[in-house]
Amino acid sequence: MAEYITDKHVVSVLRPFVRATAPMLAALRDSNPFFLVRKVLPSAEADRSDADREDTEHLAKVDKSIRERLRSGLEHVRVPGTRAWDGMTVAEREDWWLNRVGRFTVLIAAIPGVGGALADRLPIQTTLASAGQGLVLSAIGMENGLDAAERVRLIAHVLFDRDIPLELARGAGLADADEDAATADLTQELDASSAKHGRVTVKAAARTLWRFGRTLYALGEELDKRPQGRFYHQLIGMLPIVGALGDYLGERSALKRAVRKGRKWLSRRPSIGSGGTR
Incomplete structure (x- = not known):
C-alpha cells in the first residue's frame, strides 16, 4: 500500500x-514575437530605460508613417502590453x-x-x-x-x-x-x-x-x-x-x-x- x-x-x-x-x-x-510590443510601444518618457531610448532612436530612422501603421496594428493584437489586452x-x-x-x-x-x-x-x-x-x-x-x-x-x-x-x-x-x-x-x-x-x-x-x-x-x-x-x-x-x-x-x-x-x-x-x- x-x-x-x-x-x-x-x-x-x-x-x-x-x-x-x-x-x-x-x-x-x-x-517572440511579443517583444515587438515593447519595442514599438515604449512607455512614457519618464519611465523609459536607456535601452528603451536606444530603441526609440533606432525606430526614428524608420519612415514615420510605417511606424504609425505598425503601432496602430499592434495595439489591436491581443497580447500583454497592448490596449487590446487591457480591454479583454x-x-x-x-x-x-x-x-x-x-x-x-x-x-x-x-x-x-x-x-x-x-x-x-x-x-x-x-x-x-x-x-x-x-x-x-x-x-x-x-x-x-x-x-x-x-x-x-x-x-x-x-x-x-x-x-x-x-x-x-x-x-x-x-x-x-x-x-x-x-x-x-x-x-x-x-x-x-x-x-x-x-x-x-x-x-x-x-x-x-x-x-x-x-x-x-x-x-x-x-x-x-x-x-x-x-x-x-x-x-x-x-x-x-x-x-x-x-x-x-x-x-x-x-x-x-x-x-x-x-x-x-x-x-x-x-x-x-x-x-x-x-
Whole structure:
C-alpha cells in the first residue's frame, strides 16, 4: 500500500512550484514575437530605460508613417502590453493562457509518446503534463487576482482533489528557507538563460517544465488524480510513431478539462469575509 500523502506535504511541494511559475509565465508571455510590443510601444518618457531610448532612436530612422501603421496594428493584437489586452475580459485572458502556454506544455509532454507504449511505462509524460496543467492553472489564478496561497489551493483541488485549508496553504508550519531553496532550484534554468542570452530560450523553458514535473512527482500516486484525456487518446498513444499525436490530443483534452474544473472552483470560491482572500 502506498504511503498516505498529507495535505502539509502537498503544500510543501506546491508552494515553491507556484512561486516558480511567475517567472516561467513571464517568459512564455514575453517571448517572440511579443517583444515587438515593447519595442514599438515604449512607455512614457519618464519611465523609459536607456535601452528603451536606444530603441526609440533606432525606430526614428524608420519612415514615420510605417511606424504609425505598425503601432496602430499592434495595439489591436491581443497580447500583454497592448490596449487590446487591457480591454479583454478575465475569461478571454484565461483562454489566451490556455492556448499560448497550453500548446507549449502539451507539446513538450507529448514528445515521449513517439516511443509508444514503452514510453508510457515511464513517468515522463505524466510529470510533464501535470506540470503543464499546474502552470496554466497558476496563470488563470493570477488573472483572477489570487495570491500564491490561493493558487496552491486551486491547483491542489484541480489536480489532486484536495481542499487545502487557507492557513496551511499560506505556509503555516513550513520552513521559509527550505521553500526559498526549492523555488530557486526550480527557476535556475530560467535565471541562467536570462543571464547568458538576455532572455529565456525555448530549451531553458522546456528544462524548467521538466523541473516542475520532477518536483510534482514527489507526490507519487496523487498525480493519477489529475484530469486525463479520453480513452481513445490513450489507445492511439500506445501505437509507435503516431502515439505522439494521440498523446498530444489526449493531454490537450486533459488540459481543457483541468481549466473547466478550475473555473468551477473559482466560481464557488468564497469572497472576503467568508474565508477567502480576493
